[in-house]
Amino acid sequence: GLALAGVIPPAIALPLGVIGVLYFNTMSRFRPAARDLKREESKSRSPIYTHFGEALRGTEIIRSIPTAKTNWSCEHRRLTDSNLSVFASVKALDRWLSLRLESLGNVVVLVSAVASVILTRMNRLKAGSAGWGLTQALAITGLLTWAVRTLTDLETYMMSVMRVKELTASDSDDEKGESSINEMDQVAIEEAGGMPHELSAAGEALTVLYKNATALNMSVAPSTDKALVRDGWPWKGGIAFKEVSMRYNAISPLVLDDVTINVPPGTTLGVVGRTGSGKSSLLVTLFRIVEIEKDSGSIEIDGVDIRSVSLQTLRESLSIIPQDPVLFA
Numbered sequence: 001g002l003a004l005a006g007v008i009p010p011a012i013a014l015p016l017g018v019i020g021v022l023y024f025n026t027m028s029r030f031r032p033a034a035r036d037l038k039r040e041e042s043k044s045r046s047p048i049y050t051h052f053g054e055a056l057r058g059t060e061i062i063r064s065i066p067t068a069k070t071n072w073s074c075e076h077r078r079l080t081d082s083n084l085s086v087f088a089s090v091k092a093l094d095r096w097l098s099l100r101l102e103s104l105g106n107v108v109v110l111v112s113a114v115a116s117v118i119l120t121r122m123n124r125l126k127a128g129s130a131g132w133g134l135t136q137a138l139a140i141t142g143l144l145t146w147a148v149r150t151l152t153d154l155e156t157y158m159m160s161v162m163r164v165k166e167l168t169a170s171d172s173d174d175e176k177g178e179s180s181i182n183e184m185d186q187v188a189i190e191e192a193g194g195m196p197h198e199l200s201a202a203g204e205a206l207t208v209l210y211k212n213a214t215a216l217n218m219s220v221a222p223s224t225d226k227a228l229v230r231d232g233w234p235w236k237g238g239i240a241f242k243e244v245s246m247r248y249n250a251i252s253p254l255v256l257d258d259v260t261i262n263v264p265p266g267t268t269l270g271v272v273g274r275t276g277s278g279k280s281s282l283l284v285t286l287f288r289i290v291e292i293e294k295d296s297g298s299i300e301i302d303g304v305d306i307r308s309v310s311l312q313t314l315r316e317s318l319s320i321i322p323q324d325p326v327l328f329a
Contacts, residue, residue, distance in 0.1 A: 019108050026104070027148045030097045034152055037090045038159045044083040051079055101148060105141025112137035225309040233309075234302045234317055236265035239286070243297030246285050255281045258296070265302075287315055 055062060055072055062068040116133055119125035241261040247254050255278050263269050271279045284290050285299060288311060292298075298305045306314050 019104055019111075022104055023101075023144050023148065026097070026100050027151065030093070030148070031152055031155055033093055034090070034097075035155050035159060037086060037093060038156045039162070041083065041086045041090055042159060044079075044086050048076070048079045048083060051076055097148070097152075101145045102141070105145065108140050109134070109137050225313050228304065228309060229313055233304060236302055238265040238302050239263040240300045241282070241285075241297070242300070244285060244299060245293040245296035246281060246290060247293065248290060254293075256285065256292075260297075283320065287318060287320070 051072075055076075062072055112134055116125065116130035120127060120130050239261070240263070241259050244256055244259045245254050246256040259278075259282070261269075261282075271282065273279050281290075285292055286306070288306060291307075298307070300306065301317075
């Protein structure tokens with residue numbers, strides 16, 4: 001349509017070129033703002049889902065506390081208002097784009113109509129060609145608007161991919177923009193190399209721990225635990241934590257710090273502590289849901305380091321009774 005409108009009334013080729021530059025400038029100003037606002041809208045929407053999901057899981061607790069409903073409603077309203085403020089900015093920016101694209105499109109039609117009338121009166125353009133040029137000029141508005149919106153929507157939708165990358169990468173910064181990661185933690189993040197995954201094979205955790213020995217073709221862990229399973233491991237059930245340290249991610253503080261526990265076979269052990277003291281973290285490390293620190297000690301069952309057996313063998317050898325205590329349901 002743009003080519004036809006420029007060929008049929010040749011005099012408007014230059015104005016159409018100027019209009020094209022204005023379209024490009026408008027798109028260049030709109031795309032960065034739309035990209036950033038979409039990212040912020042996505043970030044402000046996630047806490048709403050998280051907050052609502054927590055309420056569904058803790059409905060009994062909310063009902064049991066007199067002021068919990070009010071507090072939850074205020075927090076939910078605050079999160080919603082924060083998201084709506086960004087969403088309103090997105091819509092305002094969209095209206096800004098629509099106004100300018102429609103204005104530029106109308107200018108194209110106006111210039112084409114004026115040029116067609118002048119050229120027709122000067123007998124330099126036939127009436128049929130002028131009508132065809134006006135028809136194509138009218139189509140330019142929709143075509144250019146569609147092109148700008150398509151490119152913008154492409155970048156906007158790619159924000160979801162970038163958000164997934166931020167969540168799965170270990171080098172994501174603090175969402176508030178505060179640089180709270182020191183140099184040592186940053187090195188630990190870079191060594192993590194992306195989204196963590198379970199070291200499920202027999203001896204894989206020990207192999208990662210002793211990378212230098214692996215590079216020298218030295219065996220630091222068994223490649224299979226079939227012989228151990230055939231021998232009936234675990235034999236008695238003695239558990240020993242030896243200077244165990246654990247943290248949930250590379251930049252968080254230590255949850256367990258040099259913990260040493262010896263549980264003889266056939267004994268009953270009760271762990272008592274306040275909330276957040278690390279009671280559940282002991283079981284998390286025992287089941288290897290989270291691996292202990294590389295430079296810490298070890299966890300042994302009947303003298304066997306649990307990192308030397310596969311996750312399947314380890315978890316099939318252990319039993320746990322999950323509890324979901326409910327008060328004032």
